[in-house]
Amino acid sequence: MSDMPANVRGVAVTPRGLLLEAWPSLLRVAAGLYWLYFASQKWQGVGWMRSVMVATAHSNPIPGLHEFLTSVVVPNWLPFALAQAVGETVVAVLLIVGLASRWAGILGLLLATSLALTVAFAVNDDGFRWLYYLAVLVNAQVIVSGPGPFALSRFRWVPAFLR
DSSP states (O other): OOSSOEEETTEEESTTHHHHHHHHHHHHHHHHHHHHHHHHTTTTOSTTHHHHHHHHHHHOOSTTHHHHIIIIITTTHHHHHHHHHHHHHHHHHHHHHTSSHHHHHHHHHHHHHHHHHTHHHHOOOHHHHHHHHHHHHHHHHHHHHOSOSSSGGGSTTSOGGGO
16 A cells, blocks of 8 residues: 555645545534533523623622622523524534635634633632633634535635635
8 A cells, every 4th residue: 555645635635634624624623512502502592691790799809890890790580691692603604514604713713712701710619620721722723724525614605704
C-alpha cells in the first residue's frame, strides 16, 4: 500500500487523514449537541431559572457584575431567561446543521462566557464548574476552525451570509 493518501470527494483517506479532516465538523456538532441539551431544559418553561438567577446574583464576587445582576437581571429575570433559551436553541440548531457556524460560535462564546462569569460561581463543585469554562474554549475553537467539510454551508445554493 502506498504512503500517498487517496482522495475521495476532496477528503484525504489515510488512517489519520479522515479524522483530521472531519475534526472541525465533529467538534461543531458536539458543541451543537451541548447547547441543544441545555436549551431543551428550557423548552417546557423557564420559571425554574428565577431561583438560579437570584442565587447566582448573590454569590457572584465580580465587582460591577454583582451589582448588575442584582439590580437589573434579577428584577427582570424573565426576558433574560427567554433570551438565554432562544440563544441556546439558535446556536444549537446552526451548529448541528452547519449553517453560519462562525457566527453561531460567536454567539455560543458569548453565552458560555456569561455562564462562566455568573452561574459557575454559584456551583460549589469545582469539577462541575469546569463544564462552563470548557464551553468557552470549545466555542472559541469552533470560531477558529469553522464548519469543517461536513456542513450544509458547503453547498453552493446556501446564501453567503449563512456560510
